[in-house]
Amino acid sequence: MDKKRNLMNYCPDIKVVDATLRDGGLVNNFEFSDEFVRALYAANVAAGVDYMEFGYRASKNAFNPKEFGKWKFCDEEVLRDIVGENKTGMKIAIMADAGRCDYKTDILPKKDSVVDMIRVACYVHQIPLAIDMIEDAKAKGYEVSCNLMAVSKVAGDELDAGLRMISESSADILYLVDSFGNFYPEQIANYAQRYVSAMNGKQAGFHGHNNQQLAFANTIEACRWGVNYLDVTVNGMGRGAGNCYSEQLLSFLKNPKYNVLPIFDLVEKYMLKMRADGLKWGYDIPYLLTAVMNSHPRSAIKFVADGRTDYVKFSHELTETE
Amino acid sequence: MDKKRNLMNYCPDIKVVDATLRDGGLVNNFEFSDEFVRALYAANVAAGVDYMEFGYRASKNAFNPKEFGKWKFCDEEVLRDIVGENKTGMKIAIMADAGRCDYKTDILPKKDSVVDMIRVACYVHQIPLAIDMIEDAKAKGYEVSCNLMAVSKVAGDELDAGLRMISESSADILYLVDSFGNFYPEQIANYAQRYVSAMNGKQAGFHGHNNQQLAFANTIEACRWGVNYLDVTVNGMGRGAGNCYSEQLLSFLKNPKYNVLPIFDLVEKYMLKMRADGLKWGYDIPYLLTAVMNSHPRSAIKFVADGRTDYVKFSHELTETE
Numbered sequence: 001m002d003k004k005r006n007l008m009n010y011c012p013d014i015k016v017v018d019a020t021l022r023d024g025g026l027v028n029n030f031e032f033s034d035e036f037v038r039a040l041y042a043a044n045v046a047a048g049v050d051y052m053e054f055g056y057r058a059s060k061n062a063f064n065p066k067e068f069g070k071w072k073f074c075d076e077e078v079l080r081d082i083v084g085e086n087k088t089g090m091k092i093a094i095m096a097d098a099g100r101c102d103y104k105t106d107i108l109p110k111k112d113s114v115v116d117m118i119r120v121a122c123y124v125h126q127i128p129l130a131i132d133m134i135e136d137a138k139a140k141g142y143e144v145s146c147n148l149m150a151v152s153k154v155a156g157d158e159l160d161a162g163l164r165m166i167s168e169s170s171a172d173i174l175y176l177v178d179s180f181g182n183f184y185p186e187q188i189a190n191y192a193q194r195y196v197s198a199m200n201g202k203q204a205g206f207h208g209h210n211n212q213q214l215a216f217a218n219t220i221e222a223c224r225w226g227v228n229y230l231d232v233t234v235n236g237m238g239r240g241a242g243n244c245y246s247e248q249l250l251s252f253l254k255n256p257k258y259n260v261l262p263i264f265d266l267v268e269k270y271m272l273k274m275r276a277d278g279l280k281w282g283y284d285i286p287y288l289l290t291a292v293m294n295s296h297p298r299s300a301i302k303f304v305a306d307g308r309t310d311y312v313k314f315s316h317e318l319t320e321t322e
Numbered sequence: 323m324d325k326k327r328n329l330m331n332y333c334p335d336i337k338v339v340d341a342t343l344r345d346g347g348l349v350n351n352f353e354f355s356d357e358f359v360r361a362l363y364a365a366n367v368a369a370g371v372d373y374m375e376f377g378y379r380a381s382k383n384a385f386n387p388k389e390f391g392k393w394k395f396c397d398e399e400v401l402r403d404i405v406g407e408n409k410t411g412m413k414i415a416i417m418a419d420a421g422r423c424d425y426k427t428d429i430l431p432k433k434d435s436v437v438d439m440i441r442v443a444c445y446v447h448q449i450p451l452a453i454d455m456i457e458d459a460k461a462k463g464y465e466v467s468c469n470l471m472a473v474s475k476v477a478g479d480e481l482d483a484g485l486r487m488i489s490e491s492s493a494d495i496l497y498l499v500d501s502f503g504n505f506y507p508e509q510i511a512n513y514a515q516r517y518v519s520a521m522n523g524k525q526a527g528f529h530g531h532n533n534q535q536l537a538f539a540n541t542i543e544a545c546r547w548g549v550n551y552l553d554v555t556v557n558g559m560g561r562g563a564g565n566c567y568s569e570q571l572l573s574f575l576k577n578p579k580y581n582v583l584p585i586f587d588l589v590e591k592y593m594l595k596m597r598a599d600g601l602k603w604g605y606d607i608p609y610l611l612t613a614v615m616n617s618h619p620r621s622a623i624k625f626v627a628d629g630r631t632d633y634v635k636f637s638h639e640l641t642e643t644e
Contacts, residue, residue: 007508184574185507185539186329186546210535212570213605217507217539224508247607248534251614252506264607264633272631283535285569285586292573309594311586 004224010254014223015050017205017231018246021071022053022095023238027281028274030055030069036270037071037082040234045088046262047250051117051229053093054079059102079114091116095147096137098122098130103137110141117143120171124154124162131169138170145173145205145229151191152182152294163198173203173229176222181211181241181291185221192225205229208244210236211291213283215244220252234263235271240297241287280304285311293318326546332576336545337372339527339553340568343393344375344417345560349603350596352377352391358592359393359404362556367410368584369572373439373551375415376401381424401436413438417469418459420444420452425459432463439465442493446476446484453491460492467495467527467551473513474504474616485520495525495551498544503533503563503613507543514547527551530566532558533613535605537566542574556585557593559601562619563609602626607633615640 005011020040021032032040037054044052055071063072070078074094086092092115096103099122107118118137122130130146137144146166151159166174176188176195183191188206195204206222206229208215219230232249236242247267250260286300289311295318303314327333342362343354354362359376366374377393385394392400396416408414414437418425421444429440440459444452452468459466468488473481488496498510498517505513510528517526528544530537530553541552554571558564569589572582608622611633617640625636 007506184329184542186542212574213532213535213538213567216535220506220508245535247610251610252534261634261637264637267607268631268633285589288569288573309590311590312583315583315586 005226007220007224007252008254011223012255013228014253014255015229016048016246016249016253016258017051017053017093017229018044018049018233019053019207019231019243020233020237020246021055023231023233023243024281025055025069025071026239027237028069028279029067030071032069032071034082039266039270041082043234043262043266045090047246047259048255048257049090049246051091051093053095053119054082055094056101057094057096057103057106058100059106061102062100076108076113076115083114086114091143093117093119093145095119095121096133098126098133101133103133107137107140107142115142117145119145119147119175121147121149121177123149124151124158127162127165131165134166134169134171143173144171145175146171147175147177147205147207149177150179150296151176152178152180159194163195167198167200167202171202173205174199175205175207175229175231176227177207178209178218180294180296181209181214181287182294183218184212184214185217188218188221189225192222192227196226203228205231207231209238209241209291209297210243210283211241211287211297215242216248216252219244219249235267237271237274237281240281240301241283241291242281286314289315289318327548329542329546329574330576333545334577335550336575336577337551338370338568338571338575338580339373339375339415339551340366340371340555341375341529341553341565342555342559342568343377345553345555345565346603347377347391347393348561349559350391350601352393354391354393356404361588361592363404365556365584365588367412369568369581370577370579371412371568373413373415375417375441376404377416378423379416379418379425379428380422381428383424384422398430398435398437405436408436413465415439415441415467417441417443418455420448420455423455425455429459429462429464437464439467441467441469441497443469443471443499445471446473446480449484449487453487456488456491456493465495466493467497468493469497469499469527469529471499472501473498474500474502481516485516489520489522489524493524495527496521497527497529497551497553498549499529500531500540502616502618503531503537503609504616505540506534506536507539510540510543511547514544514549518548525550527553529553531560531563531613531619532565532605533563533609533619537564538570538574541566541571557589559593559596559603562603562623563605563613564603608636611637611640
């Protein structure tokens with residue numbers, strides 16, 4: 001017998017992680033209004049969301065703060081301006097990107113921060129650096145996840161070695177990240193089992209992209225195999241094709257702690273206007289094409305931004321440049 | 323060991339069935355231009371699609387032909403005006419709806435028709451009528467499928483009895499139809515096994531709706547369990563949230579007979595203008611809500627047509643009226 005769980009059941013181990021500001025920030029250069037961030041925070045709390053990721057803690061040496069919204073940096077006082085001491089049941093996360101974060105100085109000791117979890121993002125060749133970041137954050141008192149990106153491009157042996165290193169680190173959670181929206185559920189089942197097994201009692205998470213309209217399906221497939229930390233964004237707002245919609249996962253989960261209505265309200269009050277004002281994210285043919293090619297969505301994002309619709313020509317361009 | 327097949331493999335038994343005119347006809351009252359229908363036919367042939375469903379063969383006693391486009395009736399001469407003798411590798415299907423089709427007179431003997439397959443659609447209480455239609459079509463020389471609708475509302479015992487009756491009829495193919503977009507892949511796996519098992523060597527098919535952005539995921543999940551006839555529509559054009567996109571399934575299937583590029587070309591040349599001209603289909607929050615409630619999408623279609631965005635109020639309306 002397999003170890004699948006039945007998702008019709010009540011599964012209290014599941015954690016819903018909202019990543020709207022972080023992945024959605026890649027859509028609007030992190031330029032969210034304070035009003036929106038406050039409304040999102042309130043909606044997530046009311047919806048029973050377990051963690052809210054506010055953005056990156058990016059290096060101000062590497063990135064000019066004048067060129068980005070403040071959620072690329074998530075300064076402690078910026079966070080506290082929204083959440084105060086965060087006297088809610090929801091935990092606060094930020095992302096620290098390997099090679100783009102001055103973690104030794106910019107990640108404060110937990111006692112001086114309202115942040116609960118540091119999510120360390122890295123590519124497979126950066127795992128040793130990521131582990132230094134993980135140990136730093138852990139020593140400072142945080143929950144720590146390792147979000148290993150773009151694994152659909154990583155060969156089996158190299159991935160196994162990477163998973164072993166991460167599992168032996170102090171990371172509490174290992175994330176399966178489908179950066180290119182390339183995986184389909186049959187593959188997610190295999191990867192989820194590898195990740196859960198590698199973590200040997202610690203936790204696994206999943207972060208999907210919706211290039212093939214599979215972000216929700218892949219999220220619940222991962223969950224069936226024991227992956228408990230599930231990333232969502234409101235209305236799927238995230239880079240390119242976006243992510244698993246908060247609305248979908250919260251409507252689906254059989255746990256009375258979750259309530260999707262505050263999220264619907266937020267979509268009505270804020271997200272529809274963002275789209276009407278020209279922000280673009282969500283499934284479209286060019287994202288399907290980059291996913292099938294297992295490549296970064298940047299060419300598809302440019303195709304959409306340029307207002308192109310010559311899909312056949314784009315398909316030929318993609319196969320030429322690979 | 324389970325009987326799942328691995329979809330990374332070449333699976334020559336799979337048949338792709340285009341239902342754009344039939345399910346998409348529910349979006350535009352079957353009013354497609356001849357130019358579009360010819361382009362769709364040519365694109366499907368070029369893409370390697372196995373069957374193309376042209377529409378309904380609806381009763382002209384029950385429905386006034388002046389109130390609908392001609393693809394609600396699919397007169398033989400209307401079909402031949404597009405396909406001639408259909409000297410292609412693609413087969414022609416039409417749908418006969420139980421209680422809405424004068425099948426004894428309006429379904430011609432196969433020797434007088436360019437149609438290859440009659441798809442008999444029915445609800446569970448109409449199965450005896452559907453079987454009379456199936457036997458009529460079979461005796462006239464057609465391939466016949468039975469498309470049993472709205473099964474997410476049918477209790478287990480009643481469904482088993484229905485499947486048994488259909489399996490004992492002359493139907494060649496039994497379709498699992500997720501009319502309300504209610505099922506998720508874990509459920510599809512169970513239903514697909516029941517349907518394949520009931521048909522005992524004959525074929526099963528799947529027709530999904532995209533209310534939860536699961537039409538593609540459910541289609542390939544059904545396929546993993548031996549369901550071979552897979553319905554798609556170009557750009558997902560179909561009632562309410564629409565269907566599994568042709569683009570997605572054709573990009574996914576590992577069979578060199580399929581080529582997605584003619585479909586991309588068709589989307590670029592025709593479907594974008596249909597949307598720009600105001601036709602509406604595809605995933606949206608109200609369809610998610612009716613799906614989660616396991617109810618007909620008609621209230622969601624009206625919500626969208628009315629330009630409403632008050633999702634929370636709509637959610638309350640749905641729970642009040644059930």
